[in-house]
């Protein structure tokens with residue numbers, strides 16, 4: 001147990017990094033995938049199951065929790081960890097992205113964002129300082145700065161304005177966060193799809209000597225090659241001894257290619273959201289369990305897995321449940337997908353430890369391409 005936040009870089013293999021973050025609430029093995037627990041629940045999952053799949057940390061959202069049940073109520077109830085019964089690390093996003101994507105944004109200026117709740121239409125204002133205050137009330141272990149994420153494609157002037165304001169907000173969040181030894185505040189690199197702005201943002205954030213750095217403003221509709229090129233531009237400018245977190249990413253293929261470029265942490269709703277819609281990620285690629293071809297297939301999704309949802313339930317039953325829109329269908333497929341994502345992360349970490357990440361990446365992509373039996 002450490003009373004501080006400590007990132008250790010154990011090995012690199014080409015561009016891939018094997019590391020570990022030690023925090024008072026536990027260790028995070030990197031590269032890490034963080035299941036998304038938006039409103040204090042990883043949808044359709046018990047958090048004991050989420051832990052069993054191998055997750056070291058989950059993500060929560062300031063935007064959703066400030067609207068319901070409110071940060072003050074969570075604090076009165078003992079904090080998010082106690083309320084949701086997850087005693088391991090939690091990272092919280094700062095709310096900027098969710099305001100843009102979910103709420104009726106009313107105003108965005110130097111002070112912060114003013115928006116209407118998508119829950120009940122009430123009006124809210126969030127400044128950088130208030131976002132950090134909310135994340136503190138929640139008890140978050142890794143807190144994200146408030147930033148402005150611009151959807152792509154966008155005008156260069158607009159991307160530059162948002163990037164520069166996000167830098168000023170990073171400084172305000174750093175001051176508001178202060179010194180909290182067992183916790184961390186991460187900056188978020190912006191700059192859209194413009195290399196020069198990405199470099200400027202990464203350099204300026206590096207000067208703030210933060211405990212970790214996220215790459216934001218991506219996975220917002222740009223092609224994968226643009227996202228990867230922005231990583232190639234940004235990551236070499238960030239301090240090598242600090243963790244890098246690619247926000248909102250992604251598919252298994254996105255993850256492999258981003259690890260190869262030096263990303264340590266990921267989060268995405270893909271495994272859970274897709275699971276609820278009947279899409280399974282497997283070692284042989286994607287399987288749409290709604291497809292009629294599974295109707296009488298008594299094989300499980302993956303007999304080699306140690307996850308019951310992957311090993312013990314037939315495709316025929318999963319097909320039936322999803323077609324009947326039964327809750328158990330989404331539960332089992334979410335469980336399977338999270339287990340597959342963690343199995344992929346474990347394979348990545350093992351391959352880097354053995355100095356064979358490039359081979360692992362090629363073998364994994366070949367097996368995906370072979371497609372489901």
Ligand SMILES: Nc1nc(=O)c2cc3nc(NCCN4CCCCC4)[nH]c3cc2[nH]1
Nearest residue numbers: 094096097149216217218219220247248270
């Ligand atoms: N504070 C903050 N800043 C960002 O620039 C950001 C950028 C992000 N980009 C995504 N992409 C999510 C893509 N996701 C893929 C699966 C389906 C739903 C959308 N999430 C993000 C979250 C973010 N949070």
